[in-house]
Each structure stands twice: as structure tokens, then as C-alpha cells.
Amino acid sequence: MIRRQFLAMAMGTAAAGALGGYSAALGATNGVAAAADATADDVAAAAAFRAASRFMKTAFGNIAYAERGRGAAALFLHGFPLNGYQWRGALQRLSPYRRCIAPDFLGLGNTEVAPGQSVAPDAQVAMLADLLDRLGIDRVDIIANDSGGQAAQLFLARYSQRVRTLLLTNCDSEIECPPPALLPVLELAKQGRFVQEWLAPWLADKALARSPQGLGGQTFTCPSHPGDEAVDTYLGPLVRNADRTHAYAIGLDRNWLQGIGPALARFDGPTRILWGTGDTIFSERGAEHLDRSFGNSRGVRRIEGAKLFFPEEFPDLIAEEARALWGV
Structure with a gap:
């Protein structure tokens, strides 16, 4: 019953609208050709991302991250159940302008969590600060999606002097943290059933993963996404480490952003919000709330029909x- 309720909430935009939005976003007149070009481009981005992958030993664990480019740093924060691989295309395009850092959060991706280490959002923020210290980075431009957006706001509240600019896509806000659509996931995680009942079947059956009943249909705009390699990259580590996956999900079961408003209002760095209107996890009320919350918001750009993980x-x-936000 819980699963059916969640899937009913997460169906999102019809396939025709999603395909139209996909082609339009690529700026293509031929959707098939655009998809083929995008696939070829993604192969190159994926290869470059893997070549740029590193590990950093810390007290929090062995933190997996990718690093590309030089100069002023940009920090890319991924969503759940994804990892830093989500940003491979963005890193390829932005590494000429920034030293791009895309870590895997504690409990997700290839990051190896130290024994007894919390994977709750406050621990994630402390880990990010420590990682930046070890990389010799004082300030960053942050780009974030989904639960990564929650971490971005918490990082800003604690280390505002370390943030130059903030680019948020569909993510938690003080009025949706956690969003109602995540509650069935949290309940299954508490019962130790989320990985086996949801993630493992998607990993075993890529077509199911891309179906309306899977990760793709629920959170990706284009029906061909995520690709097989992306499914393996995202879900493989989570299925192999079910306990830590459940711990990450359970850590989201409270409003970590409660009372964060004054900290966001004090931040005077430029902030921009991109919002996919086909998202059934976070409502457009969240975009409007975030726009009002920041002292120097550059407004909201709505991406028609795009779902939660459209940044990928x-x-x-x-x-x-x-x-545009960075002025480069």
C-alpha cells in the first residue's frame, strides 16, 4: 500500500510532454538526433569524470570525489539515491571556468564511511568543510540538487563566509523538509526493506528502473534516462551496502531546515533557483519560498516539464x- 501511494504521487508529467521538454532543452529540432548527440557527449563526460575521480582519507571516512579544472572552486552536491556522477556533464562544461569538486555524500556512492560515523545532514556538512580544508579551498560556488540542496543550505548557515554564490535546483526548503513523497521511503528504510524492495529490483532490471514504476519514470524527464551505466553507478554501491543506505535515508527524517530563514536572509551572495515543473517530489511552493528566503535572490527559472534530476x-x-551567476 505504501509503495502504491508513493508511485501514484510520483508519476509526474506525461511521456509526450517530457520528450518535448527534453528536445527543447537540448535546443534541437530533431529529438532522435539530439538524443544520439547527448548519448555520445555523455560517454565522453562519463570517461572524463571517472578519470578525475579521487579519494580523500578523513576522520569521517574515505571520501570519494571527482575534481576537474583550476582556479576558484565550485562544489557540486548531488541528490539521493545518486552520487557525484550526477554532475559529470556539468563538470565537463564548467571545468574551464572553475576548479570543480563533486563529492559522494557519506552513505552514498563510493565514499567509505568510518565505523560509527553519523551520515545525518549535520555530519555531511562537517565532512564537506573538512574535505574543502584538506583540498586547500577557502570559498566555493555551490551547485546543488535534491537532498544536496538541503546540505547546501545547512553549509551556508554554518559557513556563510565560505560561499560566494549558490545555484539551487529542485530541493528541500524549510516548508518541505522532508517532502511528503519521501515519507514512504523513510518508513521502508526504518524497516530495513527499502533497498531490497526498491533499489535491488531496479538494479537487476534496467528497463524497470527506467519505467514509470522506477527511478527513471519518477525522477528523470527523458524516458531513456538513466542509462545502464548510470543505474549501476548509482544503485550498485547502495545495494551492496544496504545498512548505510538505510541509515542515510533515516537521517533525513526530520526538518533539518527548521529555523534556517534568518541565515538565508543574511547571505548576500547571488543566489539563483532553477526549478523543474514536472517534479512530483518537491512542489513549486518550495521554489517560491526559496526565492523569498535569500537576501540576494536572482529569481526562479522554471524548466517546463522537467523532473527532479533534470540537472543530470x-x-x-x-x-x-x-x-551567468559567476559572471564568466
């Missing part, structure tokens, strides 16, 4: 907005 699908859009 439309890296050109992310690069365009990031460069």
Missing part, C-alpha cells in the same frame, strides 16, 4: 546559469 539530463542549462 540538461548540463548545458546548468552551465549556462552557473556562468
Whole structure:
């Protein structure tokens, strides 16, 4: 019953609208050709991302991250159940302008969590600060999606002097933290059933993962996403480490952003919000709330029909907005 309720909430935009939005976002007149070009481009981005992958030993664990580019740093924060691989296309496009850092959060991706280490959002923020210290980075431009957006706001509240600019896509806000659609996931995680009942079947059956009943249909705009390699990259580590996966999900079961408003209002760095209107996890009320919350918001750009993880699908859009925010 819980699963059916969640899937009913997460169906999102019809396939025709999603395909139309996909082609439009790519700026293509031929959707098939655009998809083929995007696939070829993604192969190159994926290879470059893997070549740029590193590990940093810390007290929090062995933190996996990718690093590309030089100069002023940009920090890319991924969503759940994804990892830093989500940003491969954006890193390819933005590494000429920034030293791009895309870590895997504690409990997700290839990061190896130290024994007894918390994977709750406050621990994630402390880990990010420590990682930046070890990389010799004082200040960053932050680009974030989904639960990564929650971490970005918490990082800003604690280390405002370390943030130059903030680019948020569909994510938690003080009025949706956690969003109602995540509650069935949290309940299953508490019962130790989320990985086996949801993630493992998607990992075993890529077509199911891309179906309306899977990760793709629920959170990706284009029906061909995520690709097989992305499914393996995202879900493989989570299925192999079910306990830590459940711990990460359970850590989201409270409003970590409660009372964060004054800290966001004090931040005077430029902030921009990109919001996919086809998202059934976070409502557009969240975009409006975030726009009002920041002292120097540059407004909301709505991406018609795009779902939660559109930043992975439309890296050109992310690069365009990031460069405008950075003035490069």
C-alpha cells in the first residue's frame, strides 16, 4: 500500500510532454538526433569524470570525489539515491571556468564511511568543510540538487563566509523538509526493506528502473534516462551496502531546515533557483519560498516539464546559469 501511494504521487508529467521538454532543452529540432548527440557527449563526460575521480582519507571516512579544472572552486552536491556522477556533464562544461569538486555524500556512492560515523545532514556538512580544508579551498560556488540542496543550505548557515554564490535546483526548503513523497521511503528504510524492495529490483532490471514504476519514470524527464551505466553507478554501491543506505535515508527524517530563514536572509551572495515543473517530489511552493528566503535572490527559472534530476539530463542549462551567476 505504501509503495502504491508513493508511485501514484510520483508519476509526474506525461511521456509526450517530457520528450518535448527534453528536445527543447537540448535546443534541437530533431529529438532522435539530439538524443544520439547527448548519448555520445555523455560517454565522453562519463570517461572524463571517472578519470578525475579521487579519494580523500578523513576522520569521517574515505571520501570519494571527482575534481576537474583550476582556479576558484565550485562544489557540486548531488541528490539521493545518486552520487557525484550526477554532475559529470556539468563538470565537463564548467571545468574551464572553475576548479570543480563533486563529492559522494557519506552513505552514498563510493565514499567509505568510518565505523560509527553519523551520515545525518549535520555530519555531511562537517565532512564537506573538512574535505574543502584538506583540498586547500577557502570559498566555493555551490551547485546543488535534491537532498544536496538541503546540505547546501545547512553549509551556508554554518559557513556563510565560505560561499560566494549558490545555484539551487529542485530541493528541500524549510516548508518541505522532508517532502511528503519521501515519507514512504523513510518508513521502508526504518524497516530495513527499502533497498531490497526498491533499489535491488531496479538494479537487476534496467528497463524497470527506467519505467514509470522506477527511478527513471519518477525522477528523470527523458524516458531513456538513466542509462545502464548510470543505474549501476548509482544503485550498485547502495545495494551492496544496504545498512548505510538505510541509515542515510533515516537521517533525513526530520526538518533539518527548521529555523534556517534568518541565515538565508543574511547571505548576500547571488543566489539563483532553477526549478523543474514536472517534479512530483518537491512542489513549486518550495521554489517560491526559496526565492523569498535569500537576501540576494536572482529569481526562479522554471524548466517546463522537467523532473527532479533534470540537472543530470540538461548540463548545458546548468552551465549556462552557473556562468551567468559567476559572471564568466
